[in-house]
Amino acid sequence: MSLDTDLRVPPVAMRLGGGTTAYLRKVGAICVKDLRAELRGREVLSTMTAFSVLAVLIFGMGFDLRVPRSEMIAPGVLWVVILFAGVLGLNRSFGAEVDRGTLPALLLAPVERSAIYFGKVLANLLFTLATTLVILAVMFFIFDLNMFHPYNLLAVFLGVLGYVGVGTIFAALTANNRARETMLPILLLPVMAPVFVAGVALTAGAIDGKSFDNLRQWFGILAAFDAIFIVVAYLLFDLIWEDA
Amino acid sequence: MSSTTLKSRGGWRGLDILQLVLGLLAMAAMTFVMWASLYLAPAASNLAGDEQLAQRIFYIHMGCNIGALAGFLVSIVGSIAYLITRNLSWDRVTQAAIEVGVICGMGTILTGMFWAKPTWNTYWTWDPRLTTSTITVLVYLAYLLFRNGIDDRRTRARFSSIYAILAFLSVPLTFYSARLFRSIHPVVYGSENAEAQGDFAVGATMSQVITYSIVAFCVLFSALVILRWRQLGTEDTVAELREGVE
Numbered sequence: 001m002s003l004d005t006d007l008r009v010p011p012v013a014m015r016l017g018g019g020t021t022a023y024l025r026k027v028g029a030i031c032v033k034d035l036r037a038e039l040r041g042r043e044v045l046s047t048m049t050a051f052s053v054l055a056v057l058i059f060g061m062g063f064d065l066r067v068p069r070s071e072m073i074a075p076g077v078l079w080v081v082i083l084f085a086g087v088l089g090l091n092r093s094f095g096a097e098v099d100r101g102t103l104p105a106l107l108l109a110p111v112e113r114s115a116i117y118f119g120k121v122l123a124n125l126l127f128t129l130a131t132t133l134v135i136l137a138v139m140f141f142i143f144d145l146n147m148f149h150p151y152n153l154l155a156v157f158l159g160v161l162g163y164v165g166v167g168t169i170f171a172a173l174t175a176n177n178r179a180r181e182t183m184l185p186i187l188l189l190p191v192m193a194p195v196f197v198a199g200v201a202l203t204a205g206a207i208d209g210k211s212f213d214n215l216r217q218w219f220g221i222l223a224a225f226d227a228i229f230i231v232v233a234y235l236l237f238d239l240i241w242e243d244a
Numbered sequence: 245m246s247s248t249t250l251k252s253r254g255g256w257r258g259l260d261i262l263q264l265v266l267g268l269l270a271m272a273a274m275t276f277v278m279w280a281s282l283y284l285a286p287a288a289s290n291l292a293g294d295e296q297l298a299q300r301i302f303y304i305h306m307g308c309n310i311g312a313l314a315g316f317l318v319s320i321v322g323s324i325a326y327l328i329t330r331n332l333s334w335d336r337v338t339q340a341a342i343e344v345g346v347i348c349g350m351g352t353i354l355t356g357m358f359w360a361k362p363t364w365n366t367y368w369t370w371d372p373r374l375t376t377s378t379i380t381v382l383v384y385l386a387y388l389l390f391r392n393g394i395d396d397r398r399t400r401a402r403f404s405s406i407y408a409i410l411a412f413l414s415v416p417l418t419f420y421s422a423r424l425f426r427s428i429h430p431v432v433y434g435s436e437n438a439e440a441q442g443d444f445a446v447g448a449t450m451s452q453v454i455t456y457s458i459v460a461f462c463v464l465f466s467a468l469v470i471l472r473w474r475q476l477g478t479e480d481t482v483a484e485l486r487e488g489v490e
Contacts, residue, residue, distance in 0.1 A: 190386060194414065218424070232413060
């Protein structure tokens with residue numbers, strides 16, 4: 001393609017088109033970029049895991065004297081630590097781009113804005129799931145409780161997916177806010193109430209060995225949350241940097 | 245200064261008069277509801293003692309709840325309308341409605357707690373409606389805090405509209421997830437809840453007073469929202485004029 005034909009394509013059209021495979025490749029590229037930045041900088045995962053281990057230890061110490069059986073508090077501890085550790089990673093998702101001055105470059109990338117959203121969601125999903133595995137491992141030792149139950153793992157996956165789905169768009173909204181670090185949890189945690197309640201119920205159900213039929217409604221809530229919010233976030237994400 | 249021109253305003257204009265009438269009407273209506281809920285409404289026949297007296301807070305509780313509901317419904321209309329039309333007036337509608345809605349929501353929670361102590365013997369329980377109303381108020385308080393942190397006027401309008409839409413969607417899911425726990429809240433309208441405590445039968449006069457209360461709170465809500473909406477409009481005009489001077 002000569003330079004002339006290149007210039008005649010309007011800037012927006014250059015970002016669009018290419019079919020599903022091309023779109024998925026764009027999403028993958030954004031995600032790989034985040035993972036590579038993490039491999040080189042090591043600032044997100046290390047903070048998230050260090051915080052999670054600390055938080056589990058503190059909860060363990062705090063409840064040890066008063067709670068007779070760790071099964072009684074483990075579901076709550078698991079989800080509180082996931083939500084709080086997740087905020088740390090989500091804050092860096094766009095916060096780091098703003099701090100390093102790379103946000104304009106990211107927005108100039110010849111991809112749809114929604115591809116940026118899904119790429120970031122994928123990266124945040126991987127970070128948060130990795131952190132959750134560490135939390136589960138630490139809780140296995142500290143609370144002497146095996147929570148690697150298939151239903152619990154499914155619940156964690158669905159819950160974290162909804163969490164980063166909403167968290168990524170909120171992180172984009174707060175990236176330039178004057179009170180970024182404190183604003184994200186204030187916005188995110190109340191909206192996460194359904195995920196938290198359903199997650200705690202599912203983890204408790206998995207520990208108690210309930211059947212899938214007993215837990216179906218809770219899985220339904222998580223799946224509905226994921227579907228609704230990821231679709232709406234996809235529709236609204238384009239509006240965030242429309243003037244950039 | 246392009247969109248704003250300085251006009252000296254003498255005398256009363258249409259909206260000023262509407263504002264005054266609505267304000268006076270709201271004041272009269274609220275006074276009437278206070279009287280009606282304390283004297284006009286008969287005592288709940290199936291309750292006794294403190295419970296019977298405390299039940300009268302219901303008329304305010306219900307009214308506040310209507311105000312909060314109206315606020316959050318108007319907010320979703322306002323934020324979608326802003327994103328479509330990009331008219332800042334809609335953003336001001338959203339903000340005004342959420343401010344009034346949050347105050348009404350807090351009123352609902354407070355009156356509910358005062359009612360719950362004599363009836364349920366506890367100020368607080370994790371009942372679905374209590375959980376949902378509290379989380380909803382927190383969600384919209386976050387909206388107001390979030391706005392404060394954004395300097396650019398149009399970015400503030402756009403971002404907070406996006407947040408208001410996402411926040412609104414979470415409310416029904418919060419309710420359904422909280423409802424899967426056991427409920428002790430009486431369902432006054434609609435389906436019966438066999439485990440509800442402090443339920444009361446609604447007689448003819450009582451349901452009249454409930455209607456008065458709903459109407460009165462709707463008038464109060466409109467008066468406050470319109471007042472705040474106009475105030476925010478003036479604020480934006482002042483900010484725009486200041487930018488023109490600087």
